[in-house]
Amino acid sequence: MTGDRGRRVSRNGRRGTGDESGAARVTEWLIRGARPYGGEPTDLRLAGEVIAQVGPDLDGTGASVLDADGLVALPGLVDLHTHLREPGREDAETIESGTRAAALGGFTAVHAMANTDPVADVAGVVEQVWRLGQAAGYADVHPVGAVTVGLAGERLAELGAMADSTARVRIFSDDGHCVSDPVLMRRALEYVKAFGGVIAQHAQEPRLTAGAQMNEGVLSARLGLAGWPAVAEESIVARDCLLAAHVGSRLHVCHVSTAGSVEILRWAKSKGWGVTAEVTPHHLLLTDELAATYDPVFKVNPPLRTAEDVEALRDALADGTIDAVATDHAPHALEDKETEWDAAAFGMLGLETALAVVAEAMVGTGRLDWHGVADRMSVRPARIGGLSGHGRGLQPGAPANLVLVDPVARVVVDPASMASRSRNTPYAGRTLPARVSATFLRGRATVLDGKAT
């Protein structure tokens, strides 16, 4: 790790013991000299669970003081697409390890995908996931409910019961699988209208991708790997935009990966339809050329695409056609990933590197400023997920969910130092900009000086 200046936490006044472990539990913080959204330096005072004051030279009496000179302050990040693997594959990730990774990445809320074992297709499972998130305490865990029973694509799961549960599910997805039956997709879109829900589609026509291993193109032919055509994604995106419009419901398109999907989304949004979309950090930075290494760490669903697709995705995120960045954090145990390409599982880690990759792909290229990053990684995902306590901005009275980022730090990605139980990051050894220095969840520090508390 380079460019990492140690941050001092000092204590003023009468409270507490002054030790670092105590600092994580105090209820008042004075963050000195942070730059909200990359703007002019100011102080932020956190009291209890809210931001109490924002302004220059605030009084730090009774608070722990955090020197944030040069750090950019953003609202806590919100992930729409996280695989936490619990219940069922706790060898790859747990809700505790996954949310610790999330906090280290600057996230204060994550949506946990339903493809666990058992599947999150009934109220009991989503309530269990929600409770385990509360117990871990690193980030709010909002379970995503399955659309169909067992993700089997045959009959609708108990969407209403999951919405009414203590987990208050609002996003439903069979992610990992596409709801390919148009009749089921129509019914799901109709059903969630009653409670303001949204269907998040993993857009992949299965009959066009049987056995597919990488993006279909010149390269797949040369490498002898079965191709995954862009049209397999685009045909479902187009169909579902039309269905959402027909029903008057809300569709969210997961991990958009092709220039053609962007064009369809741009058209659907121009009609005023209830369609939103996300892109992953890896689809903003990496291309299908990496498949030539035959290293399965680069095997992901949807596959890495061409440099032209990457350009179109960056443009779409910048102009708002794509609403949000979502990690698709997909931890896998070594034996599922370190094998030959054809046999390896699809997926990459994402939580701990998401902000750095967005900084590289979007801020470093001048496409987004820090306001834009906050909008695409906090404000809009919170709105899509219906999370009133997140994505609220950095003003007095807002919940104290925020992240402090060192924008000039450059960090070499080291898989061994990650909080995730898995090691399948595609950025190992790569130097990325921007380092998360601190994260606060409702006024409590979950990360200080780049370390989980």
Ligand SMILES: [Zn+2]
């Ligand atoms: Zn997916």
